[in-house]
Amino acid sequence: MADKKLKIVFLTSFGDTGGASMAALRIAKAVEAQGMDVHFLVQHQNKPHPKMQVVKGWKIRLAMEKLHFLWYEKDAAHRFAFSSATVGADLANHPLIQSADIIHIHWTNQGFLSMKGMKKLFLLQKPIVWTLHDIWAFSGGCHYADRCDGYLKECGCCPLLRNPHSHDLSHQQWKKKREIYPLNHPHLIGVSDWIVAQGKSAALAPLLHFDRIFNPIDTTLFQPSDQEDRLKKKWGLPLHQPLLLFGAANLLDPRKGFKDVCKAIEQLIAQGIKPPHLVFFGKCTQLDTLTALPFEYSYLGLISAQEDMRELYQIGDGFITAALHENLSYMILEAMACETPVITYRTGGNPEAVLHKENGYVADYQSVEDLAKGILWLTQEADLVCIKKEARGHILENFNEQIVGKEYVEKYNQALSIKKSL
Structure with a gap:
């Protein structure tokens, strides 16, 4: 003081x-x-x-x-x-x-x-x-x-x-x-x-x-929950599928990487791998872009209240960003504080929060193939209990x-x- x-x-x-x-x-x-x-x-x-x-x-x-x-x-x-x-x-x-x-x-x-x-x-x-x-x-x-x-x-x-x-x-x-x-x-x-x-x-x-x-980060606001099933029902999301979150203020802003995330999911499908259920949120002025997607997803619209954001992080098995330019994404920090591991490109300051295969996955910059590997690793290979604890621990220690x-x-x-x- x-x-x-x-x-x-x-x-x-x-x-x-x-x-x-x-x-x-x-x-x-x-x-x-x-x-x-x-x-x-x-x-x-x-x-x-x-x-x-x-x-x-x-x-x-x-x-x-x-x-x-x-x-x-x-x-x-x-x-x-x-x-x-x-x-x-x-x-x-x-x-x-x-x-x-x-x-x-x-x-x-x-x-x-x-x-x-x-x-x-x-x-x-x-x-x-x-x-x-x-x-x-x-x-x-x-x-x-x-x-x-x-x-x-x-x-x-x-x-x-x-x-x-x-x-x-x-x-x-x-x-x-x-x-x-x-x-x-x-x-x-x-x-x-x-x-x-x-x-x-x-x-x-x-x-x-x-x-x-x-x-x-307010780690008393952004923290994990033991009410995942209740929250999934509240938001109308599947109870028994892995949920992968992707959001931005403007969902289709080219800098945020929406297309790369979709391509990564499509690569997994082409390999015969069942992908996680995608949960999109953010402003979207071209809904036909979403309706044309060849995989399961939920679109929740623009989410602005911190309490709503927290609930989504709490029920997500992972958060993915394919942003091309970042200083250090606040959404990454919020997700990790809620014990939601993150997949990100190696861009800007994001790798300072997301430590590769320790608390999330850092994909090679603009490599859709590596982004797909990150999704596969997080949803089918990683020790999620350990990864989730490491994610929040890193936020508590540094942010x-x-x-x-x-x-x-x-x-x-x-x-x-x-x-x-x-």
């Missing part, structure tokens, strides 16, 4: 929508348990929150940001893969910012914090802690680089832009960050070793401090709220100490 009750202001575009906001809320809960005073400054929220203030004008700012980017946009598919940060609110004089000991940045794109607004915050000379939910902080505008290595240099020739060239929008944004960061030298917190490694290899790395602190809360408080105090010594 720190001697001083520090006042922390969390900045995040969306107060209760999306993975970054979920992470921010959970981090806030963890550091509040360590005696910190946390407040949120957001541009949009669905439900009132006692410590959350909304900066009005979001729809106008978002429209202006999108309108500006239309000139540079390659196509609609890449619209949200790049954030230009040209439009944002002026937050520097907000009372929460002025009274804060620490400014803690999370995901602030889509009209909340512009490059100009960021510069004003940095000039306040308050310590800046920035949790990395993607690589935007050290790129020229992309959230995930895929196979592009522009951020290792000075960006430019960005494949996400309509007319890429050496001095395009990505290079311009990169230069603005190079100008702004020396004003404050923010402390960047990666939620996986993978993203820290990406950041330390970036051309902007000398201007930044990097550390790794995992995202926290519980108390550990994460203490690590953030140490980082806050370190950032304050460095600032005072300058």
Whole structure:
């Protein structure tokens, strides 16, 4: 417990929508348990929150940001893969910012914090802690680089832009960050070793401090149940078949790997192997894609309540993700906390949670054949009792709220100490 009750202001575009906001809320809960005073400054929220203030004008700012980017946009598919940060609110004089000991940045794109607004915050000379939910902080505008290595240099020739060239929008944004960061030298917190490694290899790395602190999981909420049969009946799922879960906010988002999972199941069928019963959940605007599947499945629609997610994890024999780009998936952590082993591609930070054949299965990247092997191993070969215990044990040891809360408080105090010594 720190001697001083520090006042922390969390900045995040969306107060209760999306993975970054979920992470921010959970981090806030963890550091509040360590005696910190946390407040949120957001541009949009669905439900009132006692410590959350909304900066009005979001729809106008978002429209202006999108309108500006239309000139540079390659196509609609890449619209949200790049954030230009040209439009944002002026937050520097907000009372929460002025009274804060620490400014803690999370995901602030889509009209909340512009490059100009960021510069004003940095000039306040308050310590800046920035949790990395993607690589935007050290790129020229992309959230995930895929196979592009522009951020290792000075960006430019960005494949996400309509007319890429050496001095395009990505290079311009990169230069603005190079100008702004020396004003404050923010402390960047990666939620996986993978993203820290990406950041330390970036051309902007000398201007930044990097550390790794995992995202926290409430292991009293996400925990196993002994009521599997009752829950299966509640959700209308088969009682006597292995259940393999696959879910995403947008089920058919190409980055989430729905097609690869289906191909893996079809490979097992082609080999004469009876696959597990697939349980899909998430938004799906093309239901005919599901009805055409040549195997048994259940589709549960969009699931948003944490309690509902917990029940699904509790009745699943496994959770599978074939995402192409991940920092470190929260769904993986939640599933494992409920003793549900995970099958994942070797991508991003996922292998830091899923240990191959110890608490789950890590398939070779984009290898549908290995993904199918993982399904076979988990459902027919693995010692499930042992694997399930190992999955939850790994979460308890590395991702519980108390550990994460203490690590953030140490980082806050370190950032304050460095600032005072300058």
